[in-house]
Amino acid sequence: VMLKDMVPVGSFGTTFLQIGDTKLFVIEVVGNLSRFTGEEVKTFIESFIIEKFIDTLADYTSFEVYRQTEETSTKIRAQLRTNLDRFGLEIVDMRIEGVTIPDDYKNKLFYLQRGVTAEQLVGKEVAEKFAEAIRDTKGGGAALGAGFMAIPYALQGATQMMTAPGAALVQCSKCSMQVPRSSRFCPNCGNSMGTVSAGIKCSKCGTEIPAGSKFCPNCGEKI
Template sequence: MVLNKIGKGIGKAGSKISGFQPKLIEWKDATPSDIVWRYPEEVIPWGSVVIVKEWERAVFYRDGKVYGVLGPGRHVLDTQNVPFLQGLVEGVYGESIFRATVIYVNINRIQGKFGGRSQTIELIPVTFHGVYYYRVADPALFVNKVVGPDSRFTREELDEYIRSYFLTKLMAFISESNIKDLYMKASEASKRASMVLRKAFEEIGLMLEDVQFEGIDVPPEYRERMFWLTQGTTAAYLVQQETARKFAEAIEKTQAGGAAIGAGVVAIPWALQPPPPQAQQPTTAGVAAAGAVAPQQAYVARCPYCGQSPIPSGAKFCPYCGKQVKWCSSGHIAPAEANFCPICGSKLG
């Protein structure tokens, strides 16, 4: 107590001798979108006054360390009123009584906008955009983690950092989500994204309050795949069908090579299709029925290009992809360019 009084007295005397007069420190002309403001001077005379509004916090930062945070009010700077200033005292008789960077932090709710492109768990690319809302929950941690290390003090620098940080975490979330939940349940996806990303924001002193997807879209060339996925088709099966389609397209391009391609290549799409369900093992009663013949699996015509079924018997074009097809005398479907049936080997007309 005595030392504080002596220090205060020496400080006042020093201020008069050196010409350093107490200053009024206040964040003026702040806008709702401003996140921080730095007081431009690091030398703060003893007895200076710091004014902090309800929506602000004043952080005293020096040498990579936060010494303390002042809440709302009018604060006279001396070691009695503000004990953490003990670590910032540098001299007497007006010689840089306190040396620190005073950083004002806005703790109001702030809006950010986002947009980008990522892939879902099924490897479907999606474009997305929306808004998110956050506030500074821990000013000391925010200054230590974000503002101080790289001297980010402007609104543009901080907006860019926080947006990039948000997008990195959001893209990781999307890569683990399925297209049905994202595309058809955007509001629920927004809530889940808020919950998942909240922890990451807490690590840098921020509170993520809300995430709102305003648009999620799929490139036109992927919409067919998305349709089948939302109907319950597995991603693995779709990849299989796309591979079969590419083989069929390759066959078209090599038509000029003649029949040397052979029925084996034409049959590749069928080889890539999932096998038909196996017949049930006969029961004891079935085995006892001597001479009984197991019924054969009914033939289902599948398009040799897109793999979809059923194809109406005798159809000249696939109703799903529009490619031309032909039929053998036994009623098996084949690509239009095939010379032999890939099922029974009969010659095609």
């Protein structure tokens, strides 16, 4: 299941049902859906519950599912109850007994739960890839050490970018990440920042002026 914060998870649990309205159950499941044998009815109910469970679980975040399993189970149980009422079925109990998250996403979840921002994670991943690239070269131990030293500096830079008072930030036109005005390229997507607004407008036509421009790109007025 792909969760609200784009973290894929697997889950397993137990659901206990009972028929609350026998007449409605026979009409809806046996009559309208033509499920006659016990195995057919069982397969239909299981498939229906799994489908609705996946749809409902997708509205939650990885933190809610992974760290607040009991609370999430209660909320999903209440939502599933409405879906099953139409078939004359009642949920006696439904519990999420376990959640599995891929190892690479567990690492991201660890940092996110401790207040690290998405931008800081990007900086950390860039530094790690940089270190890996150096390790694959012939730079030797000194170069490798420099690569690993780059990791805390990348995190520090990301922190300063997000928290420095009065920091001059602009938005990348491609991925919308906030980056320092002096950056030539976006650290998130690599987009050239050459067309970022310098924060001023043309005195003649009011057009936003790209950073580094000497003339207005719209009317040619000298800046």
